[in-house]
Amino acid sequence: MAETSLGRPVTVFIADDQAMVRQGFGALLAAQPDISVIGDAPDGRVAVAEVKRLRPDVVLMDVRMPEMNGLDAARAILAAGFDPPVRVLMLTTFDIDDYVYEALSIGASGFMLKDAPAEELVRAVRVVAEGQALLAPTVTRRLIADVTKRRAVPRVNSNVLSALTPREREVLELIAKGLSNSEIASSLFVAEQTVKTHVGKVLSKLNLRDRAQAVVLAYESGLVTPG
Template sequence: MIRVLLVDDQSIVRAGFRVILDLAEGIEVVGECSDGPAAVEAALRLKPDVVCMDVRMPGGDGLSATREILDRSAGAPPEILVITTFDLDEYVFGALEAGAAGFVLKDTEPDDLVDAVRRLARGQGLVDGAVTRRVMAEFARRRPPDGADSAASDLLTAREADIVRLLARGMSNAEIARTLFVETSTVKSHLGRVMAKAGTRDRLQTVVWAYRTGLARP
């Protein structure tokens, strides 16, 4: 059972999300909050698997709450899915830099919301398709620190670096496997080792790391 915490200052939004998620098989909404500080307390107390986090909320924003939840959670922290009406770059970048594992807009289809929660619970990050290209293009434009490219490459084997670059192009494990003529299980194993070396928790944060270090480029 995937345990979900809903965080949004609008009760009608939380009610709608609760209906959608509670009707989905294998998902249980274990709590609701209307601001960031309450979300931090509830996340530490309830230990959800996924937190659906709004960005703009009176009394404490979602990005600060995301950082605090991830910093203070003992053991395995929850995956943070940022859900907002705002698709402005600053919110997307802020969410990713705060450590969020996913980003979708509030007008996403119910099935897509359920799929997003399930993907995050499996350790697969995602960004809404409407903003993915812009987000990654911006990370690619940011100049990495001098020597970051070689430092990142030194961490990885040649095959691991190839897989990360293909991942940064938006390829699935199956597509990477076909491109490199290997088994999908081999790709998964390599990605697991990459995440351990890079200190990332999921695919999305691994892509962000690759662009930040210059390992992946446009």
């Protein structure tokens, strides 16, 4: 099997209450030379137990499942603090879903629609396995804006951003607006490696797991407003 930057194939676990979804996604991913599907589960409770046993690199987690929903299952997995970390990618049928916002808040690496093209699912697994957040700019921006408008978003004190330099705040704002590192580099007229350094410092100073949590914090602190 092909190796990734991890030095081995990416291991994936699939949690979904629909057998056809588990089988379909499983077959698609298993056909990739750099991905290995090591298990699946029909509900959140089984998923948590199996993920703790198998320690996959990436978990594809359906939002709505019996016994324990995907949000609670993701919270349990992420709270376990595995080292190396287990990344959780939420699956949803709807592009606007309150659960997705909460999933990003607790540390999920992103989300994608179940009806997304096959190549997007494969790319998503690879991106998340590399430790990056999967944030489709337009959908993520629309989702967060929609949720923040429709319900009270828990606010954090804007002073939490005081540890950041002006340039780091600027980078955080652009992350929250959905820009990739290369797009941020173009916007700020700096090298992409410089942006990567700034992003790393932002995440470290704010004690954030990844870009997904950075987006949420940017909205909750008022640095970026929906609309």
